Amino acid sequence: MGLAIVSSLVVLIIGLMMINFIMPEVTTFRSSMACADSANISDGTKLLCLAADATVPYFILIVFTLVIGGITSQARL
Numbered sequence: 001m002g003l004a005i006v007s008s009l010v011v012l013i014i015g016l017m018m019i020n021f022i023m024p025e026v027t028t029f030r031s032s033m034a035c036a037d038s039a040n041i042s043d044g045t046k047l048l049c050l051a052a053d054a055t056v057p058y059f060i061l062i063v064f065t066l067v068i069g070g071i072t073s074q075a076r077l
Contacts, residue, residue, distance in 0.1 A: 008070040015063030022059060026052055 034041060035049035 004071050004073070008067045011070065012063060012067045015059075015066070019056060019059065022056060026055055 029052050030036070030049065033045060033049060033052070035045075035052070038046060038049075041049075
Protein backbone atom coordinates (compact mmCIF):
# COMPACT_ATOMS: atom_id res chain seq x y z
CA MET A 1 0.00 0.00 0.00
CA GLY A 2 2.85 2.39 0.79
CA LEU A 3 4.48 1.74 -2.57
CA ALA A 4 1.18 2.47 -4.33
CA ILE A 5 0.85 5.80 -2.55
CA VAL A 6 4.44 6.81 -3.26
CA SER A 7 4.28 5.81 -6.92
CA SER A 8 0.91 7.57 -7.32
CA LEU A 9 2.41 10.68 -5.77
CA VAL A 10 5.26 10.55 -8.28
CA VAL A 11 2.76 10.19 -11.15
CA LEU A 12 0.79 13.15 -9.78
CA ILE A 13 3.86 15.37 -9.53
CA ILE A 14 5.14 14.49 -13.00
CA GLY A 15 1.66 14.81 -14.51
CA LEU A 16 1.10 18.25 -13.02
CA MET A 17 4.57 19.35 -14.11
CA MET A 18 3.70 18.40 -17.69
CA ILE A 19 0.98 21.07 -17.71
CA ASN A 20 3.73 23.71 -17.89
CA PHE A 21 4.82 22.16 -21.20
CA ILE A 22 1.30 21.75 -22.60
CA MET A 23 -0.03 25.26 -21.91
CA PRO A 24 2.37 27.14 -24.26
CA GLU A 25 1.59 24.67 -27.06
CA VAL A 26 -2.14 25.21 -26.62
CA THR A 27 -1.61 28.98 -26.64
CA THR A 28 0.50 28.73 -29.81
CA PHE A 29 -2.15 26.56 -31.45
CA ARG A 30 -4.93 29.00 -30.53
CA SER A 31 -3.03 31.97 -31.93
CA SER A 32 -2.11 30.18 -35.17
CA MET A 33 -5.71 29.03 -35.72
CA ALA A 34 -7.09 32.53 -34.90
CA CYS A 35 -9.45 31.12 -32.29
CA ALA A 36 -10.03 34.55 -30.76
CA ASP A 37 -11.79 35.75 -33.92
CA SER A 38 -14.82 33.48 -33.78
CA ALA A 39 -16.86 35.53 -36.25
CA ASN A 40 -14.53 34.86 -39.19
CA ILE A 41 -13.67 31.16 -38.80
CA SER A 42 -15.58 28.11 -39.99
CA ASP A 43 -17.55 25.75 -37.81
CA GLY A 44 -14.90 23.04 -38.07
CA THR A 45 -12.24 25.44 -36.86
CA LYS A 46 -14.46 26.47 -33.95
CA LEU A 47 -14.80 22.81 -33.00
CA LEU A 48 -11.05 22.35 -33.24
CA CYS A 49 -10.52 25.39 -31.02
CA LEU A 50 -12.93 23.95 -28.44
CA ALA A 51 -11.03 20.66 -28.50
CA ALA A 52 -7.75 22.50 -27.98
CA ASP A 53 -9.24 24.42 -25.05
CA ALA A 54 -10.35 21.14 -23.46
CA THR A 55 -6.86 19.61 -23.64
CA VAL A 56 -5.58 20.83 -20.28
CA PRO A 57 -8.69 19.98 -18.19
CA TYR A 58 -8.84 16.51 -19.75
CA PHE A 59 -5.14 16.00 -19.07
CA ILE A 60 -5.64 16.95 -15.42
CA LEU A 61 -8.60 14.57 -15.23
CA ILE A 62 -6.51 11.74 -16.70
CA VAL A 63 -3.69 12.36 -14.20
CA PHE A 64 -6.08 12.33 -11.23
CA THR A 65 -7.80 9.21 -12.57
CA LEU A 66 -4.46 7.42 -12.82
CA VAL A 67 -3.48 8.45 -9.29
CA ILE A 68 -6.80 7.42 -7.73
CA GLY A 69 -6.85 4.20 -9.72
CA GLY A 70 -3.31 3.35 -8.68
CA ILE A 71 -4.09 3.85 -5.00
CA THR A 72 -7.44 2.06 -4.99
CA SER A 73 -6.26 -0.92 -7.01
CA GLN A 74 -3.56 -1.63 -4.44
CA ALA A 75 -5.95 -1.16 -1.53
CA ARG A 76 -7.97 -4.25 -2.50
CA LEU A 77 -5.01 -6.61 -2.21
